[in-house]
Amino acid sequence: MNGHPALLRIENLRVCLPASADRAFAVDDVSLELHRNEILCVVGESGSGKSVLSRAVLGLFPSRHVQPRGGRILLDGEDLLQATHARLRAVRGNRVAMIFQEPMTALNPVLKIGRQIEEVLEVHRVGTGDERRARAHAMLEAVKLPEPDKILAAYPHQLSGGQRQRAMIAMALALEPDVLIADEPTTALDVTTQAQILALIREIQRKKGMGVIFVTHDFGVVAEIADRIAVMQHGRLVEQGSAREILGNPQAPYTRSLLAAVPGLTPGPKRDFAGGDVVLAVKEVTKTYRSGHRLLGRKGRQVDALRGITFDLRHGETLGIVGESGSGKSTLARCITRLTDTDSGRIEIHGQDIATLGSRALRPVRRRMQMVFQDPFGSLNPRRTVGQLIAEGPIVHGTPSAEAAKRALGLLEMVGLDPRAASRYPHEFSGGQRQRIGLARALALDPEILVADEPVSALDVSVQDQVLRLIADIRARLGLTVLFITHDLRVASQVCDSIAVMHKGAVVEYGAIADVFADPRHEYTRTLLAAVPGRAWSEGRQAASPA
C-alpha cells in the first residue's frame, strides 16, 4: 500500500460536543488513512467517538452542537468538510456509501425494497427506469438474497433482520462507491447471520476493491474482518496498525486491557455437581403465544415459544441457556420466574411445583428465586434511591425497614460499590454500576437461585468482564445456583458449568459446557459455534498463553 496515495485521508479532525458534555470534543485530533482494497476497523467502547468519526466523512453530524472544529477529510484530495451541500449530495451514495446498525430503522417502512434501491440510482440520475430495475435486481443477487423478485416487491417488515441488512448493503453498493462506511452493521444481528454478513462484506469489498471503514465494539468481529485497526478512546486515537500487530502485539495499555477483557472460548475448570440436590427441576414446560383476534372464527397466529423444555439444576451449578433471538430463552426465564404463565409442564423448586401457584402463594417462593435483568437503564425505578431499591424486597417480606436499610449498605459493599451510593438515584450511575445495583437488589432476599437474563449484553467489554467476575465471585461465596441466559457463547464459556442450546423453542443440546464445546452433537450447535466471530483468533491466543 505504501507509495499509493490514500483514497481517504482524515487529518487532525476535531468535532466539538455541546458545552454540557463531559468532554470538549467527540473526536479529538484524529488522523487516519484509508486505502483502496482494505478494511479499516475503528474499534472502541461506547462514547469513544467512533460513530461520530465515521459519519463525519459523509458530513452527517448528530446535531448543530456537534460540528467539526478543524482538520480536513480528503477524498482523493478534495476536502469534504469544505464541500458545498450540492457537492456533498453528489458524493454521498455515489462515492461514499454507508450502512447502519439497525436496518429496520434505516430503511423506510412504507416503501418497497425495490423502490428504495431504485431511488438511490434515481437521485444520482443513473439509467432509465428499466435499467434501474434491472440494476436493483442484479444488486440483490450480488448480496445473495434468494428470490430477488420477491424481495424487490417486499416491504422492510416482511424481511428478516439478515435479509434487511443484505438489502441495505445492496442499496449502499448500487452506485459502486469507492468507500463504504459500516457503522456496527452486524451488532443487531444473531451470530449465525452476523457471520454470513461479515463474509458478504469481505467478499464484495475484495471484488470491487473498495475501502471499507468498519466501526465496531466487538474484537471478535475485528479479528474476523480487519486488515488494519484503529483503536479509539475518549475521542482520541490510541493506537493504529495492521490487524496482526494490534491483535498479536498491542502497544498501548488501553488496547491491551480491552483485548484482555474479551472472553475466550475455553470453558473454565470443570466442577462436579453430580451428587448435589436438585434445586430447580423444569419438566416438559410449554408455552404458546397466540396473537390476533379470532373474530368470525378466523384463527389467530400461533408461536410455539417453548416446546417441552426439561432440565435439572443442582445446588451450586450454573446452567447457561444459549440461543439466538426468538429461540425462546427469554420466555423460559420469564416462565421460570413466573413473570409469564406456562401452558403446561412443571417447574419444581426442591420438589414443590410452582408453575400453577396463585400470586399470593407465590410470594414466599419468589424470595428463593431472584432475577437480574438485561437493561441496566430500564430495570431500576428512576424515582427511588439506590438504598430504597435494595431494601424494598426484604421490607415487603417483613424485615423491619431499619434493618433492611442497614443490610442494603452491606450488599452495596459486596457488589463493589461505595455504601454512600445508597442515597443517590440510579441515573447518577454508569451501566456497569447499575448492573451491580440490580445484582445487590436480587441478593437482598438471600435467594437460592439467581436467574440472570442477558445481564452483561448491554455493557462494554471491559465492564462486562468485571461484572462477570463479580457474578462468579458472589456465586462461590453464597453458594448460589444460577440460570444464566445469554446469546453470547464467549460469555457462556466464562461462567457456565453446563449449557442448554435452544433453537425454535426446544433444547437441542444439553450437557457439560466443556463437552458441548469440544464435541457438539447437534447440527445447530455446530453452526452456532462456528459462527462465533474471531474464533480462530481466540483459539490461537489461548494456545499461545500459558494460562
Next chain:
Amino acid sequence: MRDVFLRFIRHKPALVGLLLLALVIAAAFVAGITHPGDPFAIVAKPFLPPLGDYPLGTDMLGRDLAAGILHGARTTLLVGFAATLIATGLGVSIGGLAGYFGGRVDTALMRFTEVFQTIPFFLFAILLVAVLGSSIGKIIFAIAVVSWPPMARLVRGEFMAMRSREFVQACVSLGMGHTRIIVLHILPNTLSAIVVTGSLMVATAILIESGLSFLGLSDPNVMSWGYIIGSGRSVLRTAWWICAAPGVAILLTVMAINLVGDGLNDALNPRLRNL
C-alpha cells in the same frame, strides 16, 4: 426536586404565568377587604366609564365592576381547581386500573370512558347543569364529569408503558403486591405527565365555567366573570368595558395557567426539551 425547581424558574414565560396567577389569587384574597359586601349591590349610576370614581366603571344596573371582577376571581379559581382535582382523581384511578391490569378490566373501563367521549363536552356540561340544577357545587361536578376522559386515556397509556418496563417486572419478582407497585413505583413515574395535563385542565375548566355562566346557566347567587360578560353583551357597543374587563381577566388567567403548564412540562421532562 431542586433541579426541577431551578429549571422552572429559569423558564421565563412560566415565571410570567406564575406572576399572573399569583395576581389572580391575590385578587381573590383582597376581594373581601377592598370590596366587602355583596358584589351584586347597586352602588352608583349605571354605565359609568372606567377610571372615574370606580376604577373599572359600573354596569347597566349600577353595580361596581371592580367588585365583580375581584369576587369573580374566587369563583373562577374555586371552579378551576376543584373540578380539576376531581377529574384528575377519576381519570387517574380509571386510567391507571385499565392500564395496569389490561385485558378485560381495560376493555370494560375504556368502553365506559368512550361513552363519555362520544358526547361533545360542552353540550354535555350544559345538559348536566340543566338536569342537576345550577348550584356552584353541581357546576364543579358537571365540569369534572366532562373533563376526566382525556386524563384517563393518558394515564392508561403511561401505565401500560410502565407495566412492561423491567423495573416493574423486578418489583413483581421481588414479591410485591399490586397496590405497592402501582402507588410506589408506577405512579411517581407518571406524575409529571399527570401534573402537566392537570394544569392545562384547570384552564379548560375555567373556560367551561365562563361559558356556562355566559349562557346564564351558572349559579345566580355567585358572581363570576362569565356572568358579567353574559349580562353585558347586549350593551357591547355603548358600554364596551363591561365585557372587556372580565374578558381580559379570563384571557390572562387562562394564558397564565397554560404558561405555567408548559413551564412544568419543560421542568419535569427536561429530556423532551433538549431533543
